[in-house]
Amino acid sequence: MTAEPLPGAAAGMPQRRRRGGGGRSGERLMVPPATFASYYGRPIVKAAPWELDIPAYLFLGGLAAGSSLLAAGADLTNRPELRRVARLGALAGGAAGTAALIHDLGKPMRFLNMMRTVKPTSPMSMGTWVLAAYGPLASLAAAAEVAAMLPRPVPIAGRLLALGARPAGVLAAALAPALASYTGVLLADTATPAWHAAWRELPLIFAGSAAASAGGLAMLGTGVAQAAPARRLAVGGAVLALTMEARMGRSMGLSAETLRTGKAKRLMDASRALTIGGALGTILFGSRIRGAARVSGAALLAGSVCTRFAIFEAGQQSALDPRYTVVPQRQRLEERAAAVADRP
Amino acid sequence: MRSRWSSSSDPAADTGWTDAPARKGFFTDSSICIGCKACEVACKEWNGIPEDGLQMLGMSYDNTGGLGASTWRHVAFIEQPRRATGAPGLTPLPMFAATSGQNSPAAAAETGIRWLMSSDVCKHCTQAACLDVCPTGSLTRTEFGTVVVQDDICNGCGYCIPACPFGVIDRRQGPPGARNVGIAQKCTLCYDRLSDGLTPACAQACPTQSIQFGDLDELRVRAQRRVEDLHAVGVADARLYGADPNDGIGGAGAFFLLLDEPEVYGLPPDPVVTTSDLPAMWRTAAIAGATLLAGAAAAFVRARP
Numbered sequence: 001m002t003a004e005p006l007p008g009a010a011a012g013m014p015q016r017r018r019r020g021g022g023g024r025s026g027e028r029l030m031v032p033p034a035t036f037a038s039y040y041g042r043p044i045v046k047a048a049p050w051e052l053d054i055p056a057y058l059f060l061g062g063l064a065a066g067s068s069l070l071a072a073g074a075d076l077t078n079r080p081e082l083r084r085v086a087r088l089g090a091l092a093g094g095a096a097g098t099a100a101l102i103h104d105l106g107k108p109m110r111f112l113n114m115m116r117t118v119k120p121t122s123p124m125s126m127g128t129w130v131l132a133a134y135g136p137l138a139s140l141a142a143a144a145e146v147a148a149m150l151p152r153p154v155p156i157a158g159r160l161l162a163l164g165a166r167p168a169g170v171l172a173a174a175l176a177p178a179l180a181s182y183t184g185v186l187l188a189d190t191a192t193p194a195w196h197a198a199w200r201e202l203p204l205i206f207a208g209s210a211a212a213s214a215g216g217l218a219m220l221g222t223g224v225a226q227a228a229p230a231r232r233l234a235v236g237g238a239v240l241a242l243t244m245e246a247r248m249g250r251s252m253g254l255s256a257e258t259l260r261t262g263k264a265k266r267l268m269d270a271s272r273a274l275t276i277g278g279a280l281g282t283i284l285f286g287s288r289i290r291g292a293a294r295v296s297g298a299a300l301l302a303g304s305v306c307t308r309f310a311i312f313e314a315g316q317q318s319a320l321d322p323r324y325t326v327v328p329q330r331q332r333l334e335e336r337a338a339a340v341a342d343r344p
Numbered sequence: 345m346r347s348r349w350s351s352s353s354d355p356a357a358d359t360g361w362t363d364a365p366a367r368k369g370f371f372t373d374s375s376i377c378i379g380c381k382a383c384e385v386a387c388k389e390w391n392g393i394p395e396d397g398l399q400m401l402g403m404s405y406d407n408t409g410g411l412g413a414s415t416w417r418h419v420a421f422i423e424q425p426r427r428a429t430g431a432p433g434l435t436p437l438p439m440f441a442a443t444s445g446q447n448s449p450a451a452a453a454e455t456g457i458r459w460l461m462s463s464d465v466c467k468h469c470t471q472a473a474c475l476d477v478c479p480t481g482s483l484t485r486t487e488f489g490t491v492v493v494q495d496d497i498c499n500g501c502g503y504c505i506p507a508c509p510f511g512v513i514d515r516r517q518g519p520p521g522a523r524n525v526g527i528a529q530k531c532t533l534c535y536d537r538l539s540d541g542l543t544p545a546c547a548q549a550c551p552t553q554s555i556q557f558g559d560l561d562e563l564r565v566r567a568q569r570r571v572e573d574l575h576a577v578g579v580a581d582a583r584l585y586g587a588d589p590n591d592g593i594g595g596a597g598a599f600f601l602l603l604d605e606p607e608v609y610g611l612p613p614d615p616v617v618t619t620s621d622l623p624a625m626w627r628t629a630a631i632a633g634a635t636l637l638a639g640a641a642a643a644f645v646r647a648r649p
Binding site for chain 1: 403404409410420422473476477478479480481482497498499500501502503505506507508509510511513514515516525526527528604605607608609610611612613614615618619621622624625626628629630631632633634635636637639640641642643644
């Protein structure tokens, strides 16, 4: 841990916030103090050791979940083209996402240790179980599509797959909402300032982003005739994600800064532009022009990727700067002291 | 897995231990720490912790920097500019006042600097976020009420690292070939020594008894008395950190006496276990999931095939 040079070390002396003195209990702090104390600018909480595997999984898992919902709906309403694209998307997202999760472990060979216990206090434990149940079901549904695409019918297995595909697909869709939204809790249930501060919005943003990306993928791969539900899901998801992102910016407090600076800002701006553009393109041209539908779908997919990476990056930055840990906690203490002082 | 959302002063019993011994802990009294780092060395020696960097950090007399996977005790060393005369906290400690050492009033007046030293360690929280979020069950509560990583179970998922409100635990990165590379590591309160009735290595090595080990109840009483004594002789800034069972982590198993605000030492001023908000987070996720399901269903309603 001592290997890297320290970003705040040049500051020299530990910075001092103003001394509260005797008057502290009476005053209420409405704006964060300009200065604060820290130990030579060093971080207090540690940033997650996660590589880009994790934001990639956030996207891929969401894509899989949204695709399974579309696939089940397409299956039940007789839209075979949409069903095929969505089932294959669910398989690809689920498989690639799982691979990313295992790759990110410090000891990948021990990934099965995740199945030692079921812990509601651990969003990662709950998510593992959801994914473990979802994966085989989504794979079975997708396998049936692959079997049907083969030049010659597979004798017995193909028949069994065709029979099992619908129940498996519907069950996968039943798990999909949990798969799409638990990742918001996964990030929020940490001491990382920007993630924890966004706990009210993250699950909703991720659910919306999952819907937008799955709708986008289906628009990319399906003709306009069968893609009407995908367009609706995509636009609905985009609206949900954008609305909740705006609310998040207001409710997070100080750590919202991390979404408005540096790489996270660039990613967030890109995410907003791509999602708005994709949704508008979907509404205006999605039902008429195949090429425009494809471009819009790709924009929505890219927008979802940017959303996940932006939020991931903002959290990492908020952990590196002790300001985001110290200042809100100081404020909390002073508000509590003021409340005690106000009591008659 | 039993819920850990309820507050309790006996975490071992909560976890299911029967006939558990009294909860053990550390009281680190920074007012008598001399910054010798014997605790860091003893900890590394006893626990077989690999070397993790020999750099000059260019800040004070601390080249360790902070706690990590291969640093389970860390001595913070703060060089602080003198505050205005009469400000609380600058009062030289009485045990040094009689001598003419670095901390004597004369020395402080001469240099305009005071030194603060404190040996940081895992807090062994009553409500431990690392333990709550660990998906493998590798992090466990021992019969002594401490929190320990089981090296043979941890798969290095890294979730405990951002969960810890103090930034204590970390994943060991190297050096290549060292023990437990890739998995989460932190202070065990010398679980092996405790099991044999010994004092943890750091407390054993501390030459000034700044690090005191014992039954937590007793340490809290002792610490309270120490603060009162310091206040009585004019050290107004002396305060306990982590000793209150009603704080955001249910009280720390390893707590401190500090001479300035916690953040000056690199400690969070008001740590809260993140899982205290988890029930509300799950409710939000349920709403998000229901919204997604309803939205997907609505997308197919009245859309012509």
